[in-house]
Amino acid sequence: xxxxxxxxxxxxxxxxxxxxxxxxxxxxxxxxxxxxxxxxxxxxxxxxxxxxxxxxxxxxxxxxxxxxxxxxxxxxxxxxxxxxxxxxxxxxxxxxxxxxxxxxxxxxxxxxxxxxxxxxxxxxxxxxxxxxxxxxxxxxxxxxxxxxxxxxxxxxxxxxxxxxxxxxxxxxxxxxxxxxxxxxxxxxxxxxxxxxxxxxxxxxxxxxxxxxxxx
Numbered sequence: 001x002x003x004x005x006x007x008x009x010x011x012x013x014x015x016x017x018x019x020x021x022x023x024x025x026x027x028x029x030x031x032x033x034x035x036x037x038x039x040x041x042x043x044x045x046x047x048x049x050x051x052x053x054x055x056x057x058x059x060x061x062x063x064x065x066x067x068x069x070x071x072x073x074x075x076x077x078x079x080x081x082x083x084x085x086x087x088x089x090x091x092x093x094x095x096x097x098x099x100x101x102x103x104x105x106x107x108x109x110x111x112x113x114x115x116x117x118x119x120x121x122x123x124x125x126x127x128x129x130x131x132x133x134x135x136x137x138x139x140x141x142x143x144x145x146x147x148x149x150x151x152x153x154x155x156x157x158x159x160x161x162x163x164x165x166x167x168x169x170x171x172x173x174x175x176x177x178x179x180x181x182x183x184x185x186x187x188x189x190x191x192x193x194x195x196x197x198x199x200x201x202x203x204x205x206x207x208x209x210x211x212x213x214x215x
Contacts, residue, residue, distance in 0.1 A: 018203045021054065022046040023191075025210040035065045043210075048084070055081045072098045081120075092119045108142040133161040142177075150177040152189070169195050175208060183214040 025043035032038060039061045047054030056079065063073035077093040097114045114136040140154035151174075158169040175189020187210040195201035 017200055018205065019047055020049045020205045020207075022050060022207045022209070027210065027212040029212065029214045031214070037063045037065070039063070047082075052084065053082060055079055069101050070099070071101075072096075089120055093117070106144045108144060110138075110140045110142070112136075112138045112140070114138075130162065135159040135161055148179045150179070151175070152177060164197075166197070168197055169193070173208070185212045186210070187212070 023043055023045050025041055027039060027041035029037060029039040041057075041059040041061075043057050043059070044053060045055045045057075046052065057077055058079070059075060059077045061073055061075040063071055065071040073096075075093075075095045075097070077091075077095075079091045079093070081089045081091055083089055094117045095114050097112060100111045102109045114134075116132075116134040116136060118132040118134075136156060136158055138154060138156035140152055143151045145151070154173045156171050156173075157167055160166060160168045171191055171193040173189055173191040175187060178186040178188070180186055187208065189208040191204075191206040191208055193204040193206060195203070
């Protein structure tokens with residue numbers, strides 16, 4: 001509950017830039033065994049008030065489900081980031097995650113913690129940046145009121161571990177998961193994302209649309 005509500009207590013007196021964007025994605029999941037699964041996610045992100053492609057990414061994940069309450073996994077992400085000035089920047093990201101679930105009908109409570117390591121500028125030594133390391137904590141509530149529609153509310157806090165240790169961003173999301181025929185699912189939602197303690201922090205209002213299928 002503290003993680004879920006903490007972003008609402010944060011505030012900043014700095015000037016802010018508001019941007020409206022969208023994230024559109026397609027993902028696929030394959031269950032290898034009862035406990036082991038693979039997934040792939042492709043996503044396009046629009047920025048600058050929906051007018052430009054801000055980034056594109058491919059995310060590959062492997063997950064292991066220990067039981068109904070505990071799972072963990074590893075993921076790798078390759079992405080291209082548009083800096084809107086000169087060129088596209090190649091980025092790499094690796095994550096280790098742990099997910100805990102608890103069903104309290106009609107709710108499902110989920111806590112996810114991630115250790116994240118990101119690289120950029122590997123192919124251009126003059127533009128190389130030291131790896132960014134983050135500890136991310138997310139809490140999500142899902143409401144089980146209908147077999148076809150699942151509302152959710154989530155909050156995530158980003159702790160930067162290198163350079164100046166501390167919280168430098170958070171996001172709050174609300175939306176609906178739609179159960180579709182043939183093992184397909186659609187996710188729609190709104191995400192509010194805020195940078196903290198930056199010279200000109202960016203506030204993002206993001207529309208989310210995603211399709212996923214299992215096989």
